Amino acid sequence: MEGSEIADRLSRLRELVSGKRKILILTHLNPDPDALASAYGLRYLFKKWGINSVIAYEGVIGRPENRAMMRRLRIPLCSVKILEPRNFSVIAVVDAQPPSTNIPLSPNLLPTIVIDHHPIGKKSLLKRIPFVDIRPGYGSTSTIVASYILEAGIDLTPMVATALFYGIKSDTRDLGPSATPEDLRVANLLYPKVSLKVLSEIENPKLPREYFRILKEGIQNSVYFPPGLLVSDLGLLAYVDMVSVVADMLLRAEGIRWVLSMGEWKGTVFFSIRTVNGRRHNADKLARRLIRGISGGGAGGHEAMAGGKVELSNPDSGPEVRKRIKMRFVKELGSSWEKGIPFIGGEDAVRERKARVS
Numbered sequence: 069m070e071g072s073e074i075a076d077r078l079s080r081l082r083e084l085v086s087g088k089r090k091i092l093i094l095t096h097l098n099p100d101p102d103a104l105a106s107a108y109g110l111r112y113l114f115k116k117w118g119i120n121s122v123i124a125y126e127g128v129i130g131r132p133e134n135r136a137m138m139r140r141l142r143i144p145l146c147s148v149k150i151l152e153p154r155n156f157s158v159i160a161v162v163d164a165q166p167p168s169t170n171i172p173l174s175p176n177l178l179p180t181i182v183i184d185h186h187p188i189g190k191k192s193l194l195k196r197i198p199f200v201d202i203r204p205g206y207g208s209t210s211t212i213v214a215s216y217i218l219e220a221g222i223d224l225t226p227m228v229a230t231a232l233f234y235g236i237k238s239d240t241r242d243l244g245p246s247a248t249p250e251d252l253r254v255a256n257l258l259y260p261k262v263s264l265k266v267l268s269e270i271e272n273p274k275l276p277r278e279y280f281r282i283l284k285e286g287i288q289n290s291v292y293f294p295p296g297l298l299v300s301d302l303g304l305l306a307y308v309d310m311v312s313v314v315a316d317m318l319l320r321a322e323g324i325r326w327v328l329s330m331g332e333w334k335g336t337v338f339f340s341i342r343t344v345n346g347r348r349h350n351a352d353k354l355a356r357r358l359i360r361g362i363s364g365g366g367a368g369g370h371e372a373m374a375g376g377k378v379e380l381s382n383p384d385s386g387p388e389v390r391k392r393i394k395m396r397f398v399k400e401l402g403s404s405w406e407k408g409i410p411f412i413g414g415e416d417a418v419r420e421r422k423a424r425v426s
């Protein structure tokens with residue numbers, strides 16, 4: 069994007085918030101590092117313009133890295149439940165866009181500002197929002213927010229630079245193939261200001277024992293479907309972020325191109341999709357197909373990583389809904405349910421079966 073275009077957007081943004089006393093910045097549910105960093109960066113930008121704002125979220129911040137990020141960077145967050153969004157004169161949504169069940173906002177309340185990098189959904193709805201900056205090609209929302217701060221010529225503190233850098237890094241799998249030239253350019257500009265010590269503490273936090281228990285289960289439960297698919301159902305979860313932790317971990321297995329992991333948490337089924345093959349089949353589109361026609365479902369994401377959830381109307385229907393999603397995943401990617409073998413020890417199982425037959 070041209071510098072002049074960013075300057076133009078920046079002055080429109082400033083106009084919208086100038087003189088406003090009650091500004092709410094909302095992340096999506098269960099915010100990830102990109103959502104947290106872009107909210108934090110936006111708050112910093114507003115503050116430098118002399119405007120105060122509040123960051124709010126709903127759900128949990130369970131992943132130890134994300135908790136370390138909150139703690140080390142002192143990101144001021146409050147629960148949206150103790151606020152009345154209606155009372156704010158400006159609502160900004162980062163890393164998500166309406167309409168989405170992933171935004172903790174009543175559907176009849178439209179935000180004033182939307183900054184996001186997910187595929188553009190409903191254009192007619194977005195037209196009614198005064199400031200929309202959605203760049204679906206970008207690897208992260210942090211890239212967009214950082215580009216505002218850089219364009220405005222505002223000095224970055226190490227904490228804000230570290231947050232935004234980590235936001236970009238975590239949404240592009242360590243500045244890997246899903247990072248665009250713009251993500252890399254902005255990350256490079258942030259880098260000299262990043263506190264590498266703090267970044268390392270965020271990326272390598274101490275992990276609770278429960279983490280290893282769930283990880284063990286996630287690996288043990290995973291089922292392999294040729295060619296190159298893994299499905300891991302964690303069942304009932306103690307904390308929801310493990311779904312994505314397990315998905316990220318399993319994608320690193322040799323020969324694996326697609327991973328689906330899932331679990332149930334507080335009456336909702338959550339799932340994560342990861343792929344190294346996002347250009348041919350798209351993880352975002354696949355996630356949407358998996359929940360099609362299932363009531364209470366919502367999904368979205370990017371080429372290489374996506375996720376979704378199904379709010380269960382009947383709490384006992386969890387296993388059935390999970391099975392439906394798993395079977396669809398396997399079928400959509402050209403395999404069949406009957407071909408599933410345990411990922412760990414599966415070769416032994418096949419060998420034994422063969423031995424018994426012969």
Ligand SMILES: [Mn+2]
Nearest residue numbers: 102163209239
């Ligand atoms: Mn993001």
